[in-house]
Amino acid sequence: MGNPVLVLGLGNRLLGDDAAGPLVIDSLGARALEDAGASEAQWVLQDGGTIGLGLLPAIEDSSGLIAVDATRFGASAGTVRVFEGAALHQLLIGRKSSAHEVALADLVAAAALRGTLPSRCALVAVEPAVTEIGLKPSPEVESAIPTLCAAVHEVLQRWSA
Numbered sequence: 235m236g237n238p239v240l241v242l243g244l245g246n247r248l249l250g251d252d253a254a255g256p257l258v259i260d261s262l263g264a265r266a267l268e269d270a271g272a273s274e275a276q277w278v279l280q281d282g283g284t285i286g287l288g289l290l291p292a293i294e295d296s297s298g299l300i301a302v303d304a305t306r307f308g309a310s311a312g313t314v315r316v317f318e319g320a321a322l323h324q325l326l327i328g329r330k331s332s333a334h335e336v337a338l339a340d341l342v343a344a345a346a347l348r349g350t351l352p353s354r355c356a357l358v359a360v361e362p363a364v365t366e367i368g369l370k371p372s373p374e375v376e377s378a379i380p381t382l383c384a385a386v387h388e389v390l391q392r393w394s395a
Contacts, residue, residue: 238278239354239393240296241386244303244338246284251311251362251375254304256281258358258382276394286340293345298354300389301338302382304362304375311363312374314381316389318356325357354393358385 241262243255259281278296282289293299307315307325317325326339338357345351360382363372370376 237295237297238276239298239300239390240292240352241277241279241300241390242282242289242292242302243280244282244284244301248367248369250364250366250368251304251360251371252365253371254360254362254375254379254382255302256283257371257379258302258386261379261383262386277390287344289341290344293341293352294348294350296352298352298356298393300356300358300386302358302386303338303360304365305357305359307359307361309361310374311361311372312378313361314359314378314385315361316356316358316385318354318389322355322357325359356389358382358389 241259243257243259245252245255247253247256259279262279278292280289280292282292282301305325307317309315323342326337326342342351342355360375360378363374
């Protein structure tokens with residue numbers, strides 16, 4: 235069997251809605267993913283936090299990448315969308331969450347330059363309301379966590395079919 239799909243939660247747990255990615259990883263368990271039709275050998279969960287380029291080896295060793303992140307895409311706070319293919323690449327062009335942090339766009343570009351980017355990549359994103367210092371997400375993003383988990387399940391089911 236090939237390498238597993240990496241489900242990567244990105245974000246800073248100390249910045250309100252930016253914690254969405256890691257919170258989704260917390261919510262997803264082996265049983266939930268197995269219910270999605272993916273066996274344990276086919277996926278791996280990782281809280282990527284804000285590690286940056288340190289995540290590159292995990293991405294390069296995966297057969298597919300499902301990143302989960304709070305991302306501004308112009309919708310109402312708490313809106314969940316899945317971006318793949320051309321839509322993902324268009325969203326990532328020029329996107330950085332801050333000057334001191336390596337963003338998903340940089341990770342994808344680095345893996346692509348090295349010829350090791352998985353052929354299947356998706357971003358499961360939620361529109362944030364607040365990304366200021368805070369230990370709890372906004373009500374909109376907190377209520378979107380189950381929808382984010384369901385979106386990850388949907389991508390895993392589709393990719394394992």
